[in-house]
Amino acid sequence: MYLKTLHLRQFRNYQEQKIEFTAAKTILVGNNAQGKSNLLEAVELLATLRSHRMARDRDLIKEGESVSQIQATLERQTGISDLTLTLRRNGRRSVALNGESMRRQMDFLGVLNAVQFSSLDLDLVRGGPDGRRNWLDTLLIQLEPIYAHILQQYNQVLRQRNAFLKQAQDAASSPKNLEQLALWDAQLAATGTKVIRRRDRAIQRLAPIAAAWHANISGSTEVLQIQYVPSVPLTQNQPEEVQLAFLTKIQQRAVAEMYRGTTLVGPHRDEVELTINQTPARQYGSQGQQRTLVLALKLAELQLIEEVVKEPPLLLLDDVLAELDPSRQNQLLDAIQDRFQTLITTTHISSFDSQWLNSSQVLLVNAGKLSS
Numbered sequence: 546m547y548l549k550t551l552h553l554r555q556f557r558n559y560q561e562q563k564i565e566f567t568a569a570k571t572i573l574v575g576n577n578a579q580g581k582s583n584l585l586e587a588v589e590l591l592a593t594l595r596s597h598r599m600a601r602d603r604d605l606i607k608e609g610e611s612v613s614q615i616q617a618t619l620e621r622q623t624g625i626s627d628l629t630l631t632l633r634r635n636g637r638r639s640v641a642l643n644g645e646s647m648r649r650q651m652d653f654l655g656v657l658n659a660v661q662f663s664s665l666d667l668d669l670v671r672g673g674p675d676g677r678r679n680w681l682d683t684l685l686i687q688l689e690p691i692y693a694h695i696l697q698q699y700n701q702v703l704r705q706r707n708a709f710l711k712q713a714q715d716a717a718s719s720p721k722n723l724e725q726l727a728l729w730d731a732q733l734a735a736t737g738t739k740v741i742r743r744r745d746r747a748i749q750r751l752a753p754i755a756a757a758w759h760a761n762i763s764g765s766t767e768v769l770q771i772q773y774v775p776s777v778p779l780t781q782n783q784p785e786e787v788q789l790a791f792l793t794k795i796q797q798r799a800v801a802e803m804y805r806g807t808t809l810v811g812p813h814r815d816e817v818e819l820t821i822n823q824t825p826a827r828q829y830g831s832q833g834q835q836r837t838l839v840l841a842l843k844l845a846e847l848q849l850i851e852e853v854v855k856e857p858p859l860l861l862l863d864d865v866l867a868e869l870d871p872s873r874q875n876q877l878l879d880a881i882q883d884r885f886q887t888l889i890t891t892t893h894i895s896s897f898d899s900q901w902l903n904s905s906q907v908l909l910v911n912a913g914k915l916s917s
């Protein structure tokens with residue numbers, strides 16, 4: 546797929562900016578805080594309706610404005626699509642495809658696919674489990690857009706169940722409350738099971754691809770394992786079995802949940818374990834080795850999305866090339882070639898080899914304005 550144009554209106558530090566992409570690689574050059582990452586974030590939003598910076602919509606809208614709009618034309622094998630995302634200060638969003646407003650955001654997801662790679666991704670190795678869950682969810686949204694809806698349903702039930710547990714804390718064992726709790730348990734297990742089964746499937750597909758990339762980059766000296774460790778034991782991926790295991794576990798933790806006033810079982814407590822040579826990756830080796838792991842994950846994401854959607858997704862490289870040593874840079878560049886349209890941000894154009902520069906479109910970014 547190929548992003549032909551992008552039009553930002555009152556987005557972050559851009560007042561109004563139209564961009565036409567004229568090469569498979571676009572390098573955005575500028576000093577810190579000029580708007581390079583903001584531009585990549587706009588593309589990421591069109592792909593996933595999420596920002597890996599976890600920004601609220603009101604932070605995405607230009608200061609002093611109430612509405613922001615991101616518009617793009619995208620060429621796919623099936624034809625050209627026009628995507629529009631409108632953000633409002635009150636948090637209400639709307640999406641349109643080819644000028645037609647889409648009622649469900651799910652119908653908008655999956656039109657544009659992109660893999661984002663920034664220095665924040667190192668937190669996948671070093672940070673807590675929520676970052677890894679978030680990464681997996683963002684990938685799943687692109688693999689199966691209906692997952693966005695499933696996750697939203699689960700989170701809604703979780704919020705309501707938590708509110709109930711808090712409010713019922715003092716009279717937890719009254720028959721009325723127990724009856725009510727059983728209803729919430731059933732809903733949590735039903736929606737949670739859908740999340741767990743999809744996360745399991747995605748990791749099963751991603752893990753061997755990432756392990757192969759990792760062996761390739763590390764020269765086969767290291768073995769990467771990615772394992773999904775759901776909060777509910779998953780012996781089989783049959784929905785009835787998972788749901789039953791969910792209910793059993795939640796009943797075992799009922800007293801603790803009532804006491805703490807919050808839900809202790811479910812995919813919001815899942816973990817994705819990354820190990821290298823059987824040692825947890827966060828304890829293993831140098832920062833360089835941790836970067837290799839993240840690079841392998843990103844290459845695996847690219848490959849998996851391509852396999853599933855049958856077209857190469859976009860790659861958004863936010864200031865990461867300079868952080869990789871020359872051999873890893875080359876491995877990444879070799880893997881991308883011209884197959885994946887790539888937007889790259891950098892503060893120093895000198896870090897690119899001349900062959901690359903010759904085949905790339907170079908844009909300068911300065912205080913929310915682009916020039917060539």
Ligand SMILES: Nc1ncnc2c1ncn2[C@@H]1O[C@H](COP(=O)(O)OP(=O)(O)OP(=O)(O)O)[C@@H](O)[C@H]1O
Nearest residue numbers: 557558577578579580581582583604605606607608
């Ligand atoms: N909602 C907003 N309204 C106006 N300006 C904003 C808004 N959000 C962010 N900015 C501005 O955008 C700039 C940050 O841009 P961005 O994160 O794209 O930096 P960058 O060019 O990628 O630089 P770096 O190399 O530091 O990552 C800052 O000047 C910030 O004040």
